[in-house]
Amino acid sequence: MSTFHLKISTPDGLAFDGKVERLRVRMIDGDVCLLAHHTDYVSAVGAGEAAIVTADGQTKSAACIGGMLAMIHNEANLIATTFEWADDIDLERAKRAKEKAEARIAAAKNDDKELMLASAKLQRALVRIHVKH
Amino acid sequence: MAGASMKDIKLRIRSVESTMQITKAMELVASSKLRKAKERQERSRPYFTGLKETLIEIESNSSDFVSPYQKKREVKKRCLIMIAGDRGLAGGYNSNIIKAVTEKMQDGMPVCILPIGKRAVDFCARKGVEILTTEFAEAGCISIPDCFTISNLVTQGYLSGQFDEVSIIYTQFVSMLTQTPKAESLLPLKAEGSRKQRESHTLVLYEPSPEEVYDAIVPGYIAGMIYGAMCESVASEQGARRTAMDAASKNAAEMIEDLSLRYNRARQGAITQEITEIVAGAEH
Numbered sequence: 001m002s003t004f005h006l007k008i009s010t011p012d013g014l015a016f017d018g019k020v021e022r023l024r025v026r027m028i029d030g031d032v033c034l035l036a037h038h039t040d041y042v043s044a045v046g047a048g049e050a051a052i053v054t055a056d057g058q059t060k061s062a063a064c065i066g067g068m069l070a071m072i073h074n075e076a077n078l079i080a081t082t083f084e085w086a087d088d089i090d091l092e093r094a095k096r097a098k099e100k101a102e103a104r105i106a107a108a109k110n111d112d113k114e115l116m117l118a119s120a121k122l123q124r125a126l127v128r129i130h131v132k133h
Numbered sequence: 134m135a136g137a138s139m140k141d142i143k144l145r146i147r148s149v150e151s152t153m154q155i156t157k158a159m160e161l162v163a164s165s166k167l168r169k170a171k172e173r174q175e176r177s178r179p180y181f182t183g184l185k186e187t188l189i190e191i192e193s194n195s196s197d198f199v200s201p202y203q204k205k206r207e208v209k210k211r212c213l214i215m216i217a218g219d220r221g222l223a224g225g226y227n228s229n230i231i232k233a234v235t236e237k238m239q240d241g242m243p244v245c246i247l248p249i250g251k252r253a254v255d256f257c258a259r260k261g262v263e264i265l266t267t268e269f270a271e272a273g274c275i276s277i278p279d280c281f282t283i284s285n286l287v288t289q290g291y292l293s294g295q296f297d298e299v300s301i302i303y304t305q306f307v308s309m310l311t312q313t314p315k316a317e318s319l320l321p322l323k324a325e326g327s328r329k330q331r332e333s334h335t336l337v338l339y340e341p342s343p344e345e346v347y348d349a350i351v352p353g354y355i356a357g358m359i360y361g362a363m364c365e366s367v368a369s370e371q372g373a374r375r376t377a378m379d380a381a382s383k384n385a386a387e388m389i390e391d392l393s394l395r396y397n398r399a400r401q402g403a404i405t406q407e408i409t410e411i412v413a414g415a416e417h
Binding site for chain 2: 009010011012013014027028029032039040041042043044066067068070072077079081082113116117120
């Protein structure tokens with residue numbers, strides 16, 4: 001199967017740089033799967049699981065939250081706010097974060113700002129837990 | 134009498150020596166922290182330049198495009214993000230930032246401040262200005278997720294009309310010896326002057342729409358600006374501290390030299406006196 005070049009950059013540095021067969025990412029309007037020679041495409045990343053199939057047929061999945069994905073001239077550039085390979089996710093920490101966020105939401109009630117912050121945290125924790133399983 | 138003063142001088146030399154040890158250690162720590170801050174900023178650069186390029190591309194490719202982040206509106210209230218340090222002993226680092234903020238506030242426009250760093254929080258409390266949040270009182274441990282939280286706070290506040298302009302005031306790291314306070318406007322986004330007409334990607338498919346992509350990545354971009362300013366400020370703080378500590382170490386060395394001279398003189402004086410006394414006693 002033909003492959004294309006994928007670069008994944010995060011604020012912490014480069015997470016991946018190499019040839020892949022397939023890339024699947026959760027965008028703001030649903031899952032998208034890119035294959036080689038996709039038309040030029042730019043979209044914003046939502047929150048969910050991302051998976052790549054590398055040139056040697058291995059599948060790797062990761063938690064991918066926020067940012068954008070651009071495919072220009074058969075070069076994909078995934079710029080993710082959070083990108084953690086499933087192997088690197090700390091399940092215990094994500095579970096703790098989930099509990100903490102739930103407690104914050106329960107305590108926030110009418111404080112919109114607090115509610116917004118806490119629900120964003122909860123969503124991140126849930127994505128991590130989901131990817132790890 | 135001479136002995137007592139000798140003892141005093143010796144004690145002082147010892148205390149100055151230990152002070153010098155501390156200032157030297159602080160200088161070294163500042164150097165290594167500075168290097169780390171620079172490295173962190175370097176690592177995050179591809180991420181933020183990528184977002185920035187896309188923003189500019191969307192802006193220049195779609196002529197009829199409007200985004201609430203970009204539209205200018207009458208400024209009734211402004212929001213300042215102020216980045217200062219947590220601790221003193223960093224030369225003019227904190228006072229320069231405070232000066233810059235005071236200057237910015239002089240036109241009497243209502244402001245609210247989001248202070249980052251203990252010194253910034255203290256300043257706002259003293260001045261009695263409206264504070265957006267004090268959650269980020271420790272500048273030293275602001276991480277990337279924190280920057281996203283700050284970015285979400287200000288973009289939400291901006292969109293809901295809580296304020297009509299957002300600027301960030303931080304210290305630019307010019308060189309090891311020079312750090313200058315700088316104010317940069319974040320929102321409304323200005324179409325960057327250098328609209329380099331790259332190979333135009335007019336046929337790019339934006340999903341769901343250019344506007345939605347644009348609006349979705351703006352908070353990330355703002356967070357990047359904040360993170361960049363944060364790293365730059367931390368580097369500046371360490372740079373300023375390094376310079377201050379370097380000067381302090383030099384002063385201490387000078388003092389030790391001066392005190393050793395005095396100590397030797399006193400010792401010499403005591404010996405001379407003793408000899409004179411012995412000789413005088415023998416003559417009788």
